[in-house]
Amino acid sequence: MYVIAHNGARIWGGAERATALVLKGLAERGHRVLLLCNDPLVRDRSMELGVPADLAVLGGDAALPDALRLAARLRRERPDALVIGTWKKAWLAALAARLAGVPRVIARVGLDTDTPRSAKYRFVLGRWIDAVVVNAAGMRPPFLERPGWTAERVTTIYNGVHLPPRSGEDGAVRAALGIPAGVPVVGAVARLASQKRFDRLLRVVAVLPADVHCILAGDGEERESLERLAAELGVAGRVHFLGHRADTADVLDAIDLFVVTSDREGMSNAMLEALATGVPVASTPVSGADEALDALPDGRRPGVLTSFDAAEIASTVLSLLRDRTGLAKMARAAKERAEARFSFAAMIDGWEAVLEGAAGMRRAGTVTPARGRGARS
Numbered sequence: 001m002y003v004i005a006h007n008g009a010r011i012w013g014g015a016e017r018a019t020a021l022v023l024k025g026l027a028e029r030g031h032r033v034l035l036l037c038n039d040p041l042v043r044d045r046s047m048e049l050g051v052p053a054d055l056a057v058l059g060g061d062a063a064l065p066d067a068l069r070l071a072a073r074l075r076r077e078r079p080d081a082l083v084i085g086t087w088k089k090a091w092l093a094a095l096a097a098r099l100a101g102v103p104r105v106i107a108r109v110g111l112d113t114d115t116p117r118s119a120k121y122r123f124v125l126g127r128w129i130d131a132v133v134v135n136a137a138g139m140r141p142p143f144l145e146r147p148g149w150t151a152e153r154v155t156t157i158y159n160g161v162h163l164p165p166r167s168g169e170d171g172a173v174r175a176a177l178g179i180p181a182g183v184p185v186v187g188a189v190a191r192l193a194s195q196k197r198f199d200r201l202l203r204v205v206a207v208l209p210a211d212v213h214c215i216l217a218g219d220g221e222e223r224e225s226l227e228r229l230a231a232e233l234g235v236a237g238r239v240h241f242l243g244h245r246a247d248t249a250d251v252l253d254a255i256d257l258f259v260v261t262s263d264r265e266g267m268s269n270a271m272l273e274a275l276a277t278g279v280p281v282a283s284t285p286v287s288g289a290d291e292a293l294d295a296l297p298d299g300r301r302p303g304v305l306t307s308f309d310a311a312e313i314a315s316t317v318l319s320l321l322r323d324r325t326g327l328a329k330m331a332r333a334a335k336e337r338a339e340a341r342f343s344f345a346a347m348i349d350g351w352e353a354v355l356e357g358a359a360g361m362r363r364a365g366t367v368t369p370a371r372g373r374g375a376r377s
Contacts, residue, residue: 001026001080001081001356002031003032003079004033004081005019005033005108007037007038007085009037010042015085015111019085020035022347023051026355027050029348039055056073058070061091070100071099074100080355082105083106094107105131106355109135110267111266115142132153133156133157135156139266139287160346161269161338170253179213184212185212185255185256185257186204186214187254188215189273191220192222193220198226199226202226205233205239206233210238215240216241219243252279258303259313260289262283267292275335277335280330282304282305293305302336
């Protein structure tokens with residue numbers, strides 16, 4: 001099977017990485033893949049992951065010449081399926097796929113705000129898109145409400161994560177930052193963007209005890225303003241901005257509690273990597289968090305949901321940090337949750353089924369098979 005995906009973002013964020021990882025997983029099973037994208041950064045980062053990538057710019061909705069150029073490229077490539085990885089580009093990307101005669105068009109939706117809320121998206125869903133894949137079951141209803149959109153056409157495929165590899169010794173990141181062993185540390189690994197609301201996390205840190213440190217690994221347009229806010233709040237000495245880091249697992253080793261303070265998310269890949277490495281999570285009630293952090297069959301939880309209020313988040317975080325025994329139990333539950341629900345093989349199984357048009361042969365809704373099925377030709 002030959003699968004092409006298009007990503008229309010100008011940044012390298014969680015959604016872009018998730019799309020590239022799906023293609024990487026499909027390639028590892030013997031499929032041919034290609035990522036077409038709007039920005040050289042996305043192209044280059046994808047190629048660093050081993051995913052073939054090239055530029056194919058799609059502008060705004062009126063940029064019909066872009067759609068025609070993409071259609072010509074798709075006509076030459078003759079893929080079996082096109083995956084639209086950026087909802088805002090669904091109009092032009094789906095039009096191009098249909099002009100090129102691509103047999104199957106799938107939209108990957110990663111944010112709960114990406115819905116068929118306008119006539120444009122409703123038209124695209126009704127005419128040009130065969131299936132929608134969401135990464136949290138709570139994102140399905142807006143699509144299921146559309147005429148003709150049965151459960152078989154809207155599939156939940158949870159993001160799959162590999163256990164991030166370690167490159168340093170235990171405690172190396174803490175030691176480099178001058179944080180003693182045993183000192184409580186909260187933090188996150190993410191792009192420093194406004195939707196992540198790390199200003200909220202800094203306000204949480206400001207009311208936590210003075211020995212609690214915070215690690216933020218990632219870069220983005222909000223970094224300077226966040227550094228200024230940390231200084232204004234008097235917490236600059238215990239908030240550590242690490243910038244972009246490739247050693248995610250080493251950073252997570254330094255964190256006792258991973259904190260998500262976003263206003264909106266899909267299923268956070270960084271949160272799932274934290275779970276996979278045994279780091280409990282406290283998260284605002286963004287899309288997918290309830291499905292990642294609900295109780296295991298024996299009642300243990302890998303994390304907790306909080307509100308969007310900084311004071312309430314701080315109270316929750318402090319309660320968790322004070323209960324070291326409970327935090328250790330949550331850490332074990334976190335690993336078990338990641339292994340059972342967010343395996344990389346299960347994610348690729350689900351994508352193979354949808355790409356082949358076989359989603360209706362499986363249980364409608366969430367796809368969480370136990371192991372890989374092997375390559376498809």
